[in-house]
Amino acid sequence: MLRLELVNISKQYPAVKANDSVNLKVQPGEIHAVLGENGAGKSTMMKMIYGAVRPDEGEIRWNGQAVNIRNPQEARTLGISMVFQHFSLFDTLTAAENVWLGLDKSLSLAEVTQRMMKVEKEYGLEVDPLRPVHTLSVGERQRVEIVRALMTNPKCLILDEPTSVLTPQAVDKLFVVLRKLAAEGTSILYISHKLDEIRALCTNCTVLRGGKVTGMVDPRTESNAGLSRLMIGAEPPQLQHKQAQLGATVLDVRGLTLPKEDQFGMNLADIRLDVKAGEIVGIAGVSGNGQQELMAALSGEDTRAPADSIRLFGKDISNHSPRRRRKEGLHFVPEERLGRGAVPTLSLAQNTLLTRTEAVRDSGWIATGDVTALAQALIKRFNVKAGGPEAAAKSLSGGNLQKFIVGREIEANPKLLIVSQPTWGVDVGAAAQIRGELLALRDKGCALLVVSEELDELFEICDRMVVIAKGKVSPSVATSAATIEMIGEWMSGLWDRADKSGDAAKETAHA
Amino acid sequence: MLKLESRPEQSRLMSIGSPLLALLITVVVGVILFALLGKDPVRGLYVFFVEPLKSVYALTELAVKATPLLLIALGLALCFRSNVWNIGAEGQYVLGAIFASGVAMNADKSTGGWIVILVLAAAVVGGMLWAAIVALLRDRFNANEILVSLMLVYVADQLLSYLVYGPWKDPAGYNFPQTITFLKSTQMPRLFTGFRVNGGVIIALLAVAAFWVLLFRTYAGFQLQVGGLAPAAARYAGFSSRRALWTALLLSGAMAGLAGGLEIAGPLGQLTPYVPAGYGFAAIIVAYVGRLHPVGIVFSSILMSMFYIGGELAQSRLGLPKALTGVFQGLLLFALLACDTLIYYRIRWKAARAPAAKTPVISTEKKVA
Numbered sequence: 001m002l003r004l005e006l007v008n009i010s011k012q013y014p015a016v017k018a019n020d021s022v023n024l025k026v027q028p029g030e031i032h033a034v035l036g037e038n039g040a041g042k043s044t045m046m047k048m049i050y051g052a053v054r055p056d057e058g059e060i061r062w063n064g065q066a067v068n069i070r071n072p073q074e075a076r077t078l079g080i081s082m083v084f085q086h087f088s089l090f091d092t093l094t095a096a097e098n099v100w101l102g103l104d105k106s107l108s109l110a111e112v113t114q115r116m117m118k119v120e121k122e123y124g125l126e127v128d129p130l131r132p133v134h135t136l137s138v139g140e141r142q143r144v145e146i147v148r149a150l151m152t153n154p155k156c157l158i159l160d161e162p163t164s165v166l167t168p169q170a171v172d173k174l175f176v177v178l179r180k181l182a183a184e185g186t187s188i189l190y191i192s193h194k195l196d197e198i199r200a201l202c203t204n205c206t207v208l209r210g211g212k213v214t215g216m217v218d219p220r221t222e223s224n225a226g227l228s229r230l231m232i233g234a235e236p237p238q239l240q241h242k243q244a245q246l247g248a249t250v251l252d253v254r255g256l257t258l259p260k261e262d263q264f265g266m267n268l269a270d271i272r273l274d275v276k277a278g279e280i281v282g283i284a285g286v287s288g289n290g291q292q293e294l295m296a297a298l299s300g301e302d303t304r305a306p307a308d309s310i311r312l313f314g315k316d317i318s319n320h321s322p323r324r325r326r327k328e329g330l331h332f333v334p335e336e337r338l339g340r341g342a343v344p345t346l347s348l349a350q351n352t353l354l355t356r357t358e359a360v361r362d363s364g365w366i367a368t369g370d371v372t373a374l375a376q377a378l379i380k381r382f383n384v385k386a387g388g389p390e391a392a393a394k395s396l397s398g399g400n401l402q403k404f405i406v407g408r409e410i411e412a413n414p415k416l417l418i419v420s421q422p423t424w425g426v427d428v429g430a431a432a433q434i435r436g437e438l439l440a441l442r443d444k445g446c447a448l449l450v451v452s453e454e455l456d457e458l459f460e461i462c463d464r465m466v467v468i469a470k471g472k473v474s475p476s477v478a479t480s481a482a483t484i485e486m487i488g489e490w491m492s493g494l495w496d497r498a499d500k501s502g503d504a505a506k507e508t509a510h511a
Numbered sequence: 512m513l514k515l516e517s518r519p520e521q522s523r524l525m526s527i528g529s530p531l532l533a534l535l536i537t538v539v540v541g542v543i544l545f546a547l548l549g550k551d552p553v554r555g556l557y558v559f560f561v562e563p564l565k566s567v568y569a570l571t572e573l574a575v576k577a578t579p580l581l582l583i584a585l586g587l588a589l590c591f592r593s594n595v596w597n598i599g600a601e602g603q604y605v606l607g608a609i610f611a612s613g614v615a616m617n618a619d620k621s622t623g624g625w626i627v628i629l630v631l632a633a634a635v636v637g638g639m640l641w642a643a644i645v646a647l648l649r650d651r652f653n654a655n656e657i658l659v660s661l662m663l664v665y666v667a668d669q670l671l672s673y674l675v676y677g678p679w680k681d682p683a684g685y686n687f688p689q690t691i692t693f694l695k696s697t698q699m700p701r702l703f704t705g706f707r708v709n710g711g712v713i714i715a716l717l718a719v720a721a722f723w724v725l726l727f728r729t730y731a732g733f734q735l736q737v738g739g740l741a742p743a744a745a746r747y748a749g750f751s752s753r754r755a756l757w758t759a760l761l762l763s764g765a766m767a768g769l770a771g772g773l774e775i776a777g778p779l780g781q782l783t784p785y786v787p788a789g790y791g792f793a794a795i796i797v798a799y800v801g802r803l804h805p806v807g808i809v810f811s812s813i814l815m816s817m818f819y820i821g822g823e824l825a826q827s828r829l830g831l832p833k834a835l836t837g838v839f840q841g842l843l844l845f846a847l848l849a850c851d852t853l854i855y856y857r858i859r860w861k862a863a864r865a866p867a868a869k870t871p872v873i874s875t876e877k878k879v880a
Contacts, residue, residue, distance in 0.1 A: 344740075
């Protein structure tokens with residue numbers, strides 16, 4: 001008998017049919033992957049199983065019986081638990097208090113703490129229940145979420161993109177836990193767009209594209225190319241790599257130390273980093289390790305950096321405003337597209353004015369014709385799917401808006417481009433295009449600094465890499481000399497050890 | 512079952528239609544109100560919506576009342592668009608009137624008509640000073656500008672009372688709390704003989720054009736609005752939030768002060784305790800009903816002016832209290848806030864499905880990721 005079955009489920013949103021007659025069959029004790037691009041309908045499908053969204057048509061069967069799941073409480077009563085991609089934990093409470101809040105109140109806090117320790121021990125999910133959540137690393141927070149899900153003894157556990165915040169080593173640990181759970185009979189629905197992980201972990205895979213199921217396959221017998229074809233209808237285009245033509249040092253960060261601005265931020269400690277013209281330097285690391293703070297200091301959004309700690313072409317810029325830095329050739333693409341990189345309610349044309357002032361006359365007058373023309377040119381050159389220059393930024397899909405924002409900065413001919421999460425939440429086709437544009441900019445002699453949580457991406461486009469962990473930055477290593485394992489270890493802040501053992505990889509880029 | 516469904520994007524039609532719908536609802540509630548008060552609803556509506564438009568004199572009176580509302584609301588629209596919540600325009604208006612009076616009082620028989628310019632300039636300075644207190648406290652001590660600007664209204668009222676009951680009281684005024692009647696040279700030239708309407712209307716219409724240009728054609732105006740719409744984007748772009756705060760407050764203070772000055776140099780002609788007529792608060796409604804758009808505000812200020820005149824007429828013709836003006840203002844604002852929901856959501860009738868929950872479902876689902 002199937003643990004969970006979806007029969008011809010449809011869900012219509014005002015603008016888009018998120019699920020169109022989809023089917024899903026999950027066996028007891030199976031790790032079942034749900035694969036698809038952003039916007040393919042994975043999240044909607046999971047929300048319907050979890051009772052957060054109600055289907056328009058079709059039937060959900062649980063252990064062979066048709067059920068009507070009206071809300072997440074009912075889903076939990078049935079034995080369905082979900083771990084969301086974005087954690088829902090209170091920072092100021094302890095891990096145990098957070099777990100306790102999510103349960104019905106039949107147990108006391110002390111009992112919950114006891115049971116947590118038992119569950120943690122059983123599955124090797126070490127987290128101190130008494131520690132406040134804000135002191136936990138992202139990986140630990142995810143463990144709290146998983147422990148919370150396991151406390152209800154679920155028969156089906158849904159994990160939404162669980163590895164996007166983990167180091168490679170932590171991913172391996174997570175997989176051990178998931179395999180153990182599956183062996184005990186728990187069905188696991190594993191949502192991801194990372195093909196390697198799915199092939200390593202899952203025994204069955206349902207692929208979604210544009211709200212429809214395009215395949216049900218055994219991922220262990222499929223190649224990445226095969227899965228990718230099912231997911232996007234084509235194989236991702238290959239990038240052109242040329243030999244780097246190194247120029248002068250463009251960005252020179254020396255001894256940047258910056259106390260955190262808000263309570264849950266990260267202190268930056270003695271950061272040293274340099275980027276030369278014609279190369280891409282990547283910053284790897286698990287999110288929340290100081291990336292945001294470093295980006296704010298480099299972009300000029302935070303001008304508290306000590307004098308002489310940030311130099312552009314040898315000139316101290318540490319207290320220059322973002323506008324001044326742009327005039328000096330430093331452009332920046334932030335990770336939040338809506339609300340930071342673009343104003344959601346303003347048109348694309350108006351959004352060019354955030355960083356591009358060619359259309360502003362000396363008198364302060366805006367030449368609206370020039371603004372529209374610039375937006376139109378960006379839409380054309382970067383192949384942005386939009387209603388036109390007057391379309392509101394928020395009406396674009398994530399990938400198209402990202403193409404527009406990255407394009408806006410690339411087209412300004414920067415001397416140094418800093419990009420945070422260039423392809424975060426962007427579909428495969430747009431991601432390949434953005435990476436290609438970044439490489440083309442590098443070949444033209446621009447210096448690039450890229451922050452990404454996706455190691456694959458950094459290995460694909462970077463010439464050198466550094467790792468950020470707990471507000472410190474590692475020495476740089478040439479991508480050709482780096483391995484995933486080594487970077488993964490560094491992501492836990494352990495590069496000193498490699499240093500002492502005389503790792504030759506360090507500083508090879510300067511050789 | 513009635514269902515609110517989020518629209519894929521906000522409706523342009525409804526953003527203009529919502530104020531009209533709100534006006535309609537206000538009228539309907541007004542009819543019910545008149546009926547409940549035992550008055551003929553048709554006559555009531557006639558007093559509010561036809562009489563103020565019936566004659567040339569009525570129209571000029573409409574313009575007299577609409578002018579201060581329009582001026583203040585323009586400044587407030589800029590403030591609100593910049594995410595700066597100045598709700599103390601009434602106080603800035605009073606300070607404008609006080610400063611204007613301070614200059615006007617010193618005119619003598621030999622003073623030329625040029626004094627009007629000084630009177631108005633003083634009014635602008637007065638309004639700006641009062642708003643600058645708010646900006647300073649917010650900038651230096653992070654004090655909430657909503658509370659500070661509102662509290663300063665009452666301080667301004669006290670200051671006004673002190674002056675008209677004390678040092679500025681007309682010695683020949685039979686102890687009435689008011690200043691001397693200012694000389695004719697300190698008054699704005701009237702547009703037509705026999706009507707109270709004066710050059711202030713032209714100043715207000717020029718201000719409409721100026722604010723339109725500032726908001727939609729200048730980089731400074733763009734920066735202010737980005738700060739209001741998306742503060743993180745403004746930081747990313749490098750637009751100073753401090754400059755936005757000061758610009759928005761000083762400009763709106765200047766406009767409210769100017770409105771106060773024009774009242775002194777026009778309809779009032781002297782400083783009395785009755786200078787604060789609630790224009791500063793009504794202008795908040797005017798700004799929103801006009802969609803924070805300079806051209807929209809022209810229409811909404813005329814509408815609000817009709818409510819003022821209608822309230823006065825209702826008192827004399829129907830024997831209803833003048834407070835009816837406030838009732839209509841409040842009704843309009845409430846109806847508008849409710850109708851604005853329709854910009855982002857649409858209403859759908861849906862047959863309840865058999866197993867569905869008994870309570871109506873208000874769907875707040877956002878666009879799928």
